[in-house]
Amino acid sequence: MSSTTTADLLPAPVRQPNAVVLSYSELLKAVRAEGLLERRVGFYVTVFSALVTLLAGTWVGFAVIGDSWFQLIIAAALGVICTQLSFLAHEAGHRQIFASRRANDWSARLLATSVAGISYSWWEQKHGAHHNHPNVISKDPDIKTNALVFHTEAAEKRQGRFSFLTRKQGWFFFPLLMLLGISLQIDSIRYVFGRSKVAHRWIEIPILVVRLSLLPALAFTFLPLGMAFAFIGVQIVVFGFYMGASFAPNHKGMPVLPADSRVDFFSRQVLTSRNISGGRFMDILLGGLNRQAEHHLFPDMARPQLHRAAVIVRRYCDKHGIPYTETTLLASYGIIVRYLNEVGLSAGRHFECPMATVTRRY
16 A cells, blocks of 8 residues: 555666666556556446445345354455455555545545554555565565564574474464454554654544444444454454465565665566466456566556556566566465475574575676
8 A cells, every 4th residue: 555656666777777777668668658557447446336335235234144153254254345445445555546646545545544444654654665675674574574584584583482483484374364454453553653753643543443443343232242252353364364365475485685685676576576377366356466576567557457567577577587476376375385484494594695696697
């Protein structure tokens, strides 16, 4: 849900650019000539309308089902729909939907806070840093060390009671995703109530408070105590797992760059990104995140255009000998689990950047 655009990420001019650096300018001209940077507002209106209709339907189901454990199906459906609406917030934050920056920003802010219970201001600064420095140690917040470590440099520092988790962290990856939803909401609350400067703080705070209070209020008002706890738990677990399982395949297990690396924009975005095959079905399931290389190269490109851009990007990568990674969703999860376990087992060894052999070429 970052406000980063293609223009924001254009590489800084250099005196003697190499062929790869120049290729991004050529690539940008090619996708623009194909009309792939044009807005597709109709598509997003249709998707939003369908999701709102489904959301209304779940609450009708909630009212009709009443005191029944079938309410957990409603809770799971709410988790899925909230994630799908969060994809739209992410796309609005990237200015993929409207021509107006203001319309995009407010759409993203209202969707993120009122549907996902996440501060748009918090997500914007975090996600913007990720797009500028994907998989760069100390610069990409998405590989910041928390419960999991994503590179051997961090694994070396893990000692004591955390060392067992680190050695086996790949197996804990999916269970931990179930906690992501509540983690995102807690981080958002800490951010908007913290001392940092927060854009539109006094708009986000009341919306977040209402959103995070309303679901428990409805559950505990209309459902028995145990069922209410289960309802809230299922909704937040499904939401967090779906979000995490959608974003994780994009970069986890891909090459990691040291903080002082100097890699051109085109190479950095493609080499650290993984696309997920599966066609239009996967476009819907993952909200366009399956076309990750294209999304990073053209962050303001509308979702329906990404599959056409992928053909052009792959051709440019072949031309310049840059690895273009695409695999299935299940295979990507296997790669992530193995990678995390390998990083954990490498604790204590000398750190050698996985990008070293690649970046020496540029």
